[in-house]
Amino acid sequence: MKKNDIFLICGIIFIIACSFLLVFAFRSEGSRVLVVVDKEVYKEFDLNENTTYEIRQENGERNVIEIKDGYVRMTEASCPDKLCVKQGWIRYNYESITCLPNKVYVRISGGEEGELDAVAE
Template sequence: MKMIRKTDFIVIGILILAAGLIFFFNSVILDTSGDYAAVYVDNTLIAKYPLKENTDLIINGYGGGTNRLIIEDGKAHIESASCPDKICANQHAVSKAGETIVCLPNKMVIRIISTDDGSDEDTDFIAK
């Protein structure tokens, strides 16, 4: 069996430090907070709701399915859904630009966007 050398500990320490710095930079330094929750049903933008305003609404999805969207404290989450698997309701709340909540059976997507988000709203971001 090989002995662990001092250089192995140094390499492991450098890797842990690099991972910690990347995590710190992404979560603290970069301000990626979103401003709006864009609601798409069947790849069509239905509405945009500001994350600064508390909102409780029912989204009518594809085929008569429904999702209850709650926006509070600058975060959006699905409280309940009519889909059989409830994966969308079990996802964590989203608040950073680019984060999404997806309900495949109801063809509903909640996408967090910022005001300076240069993306075209007509861009198809759903793989079909």
């Protein structure tokens, strides 16, 4: 291994560690639920609005998400592995549920900017 490679690897580890720290330090309750299907925003929800929503794709694949008391989970999916369903509830900003086989991605996004300050007080 060359010296430069070691520097590069250390740099990458450092960056990953920093981004993890940032996510944990600024963990805030997100306010929106973003549903992305095949890299396009499919639907957006308010995290505080209790609802169940079925995502039906043209190829017949389906996923059902449930939003309840500020939490989101995938309740049903047509994918073979069901990893998305097993992931359970998420609630924090930047947390996400991915259903790789169906190309469905559910993410919590955008707590208000002032929220971070409010949490710190």
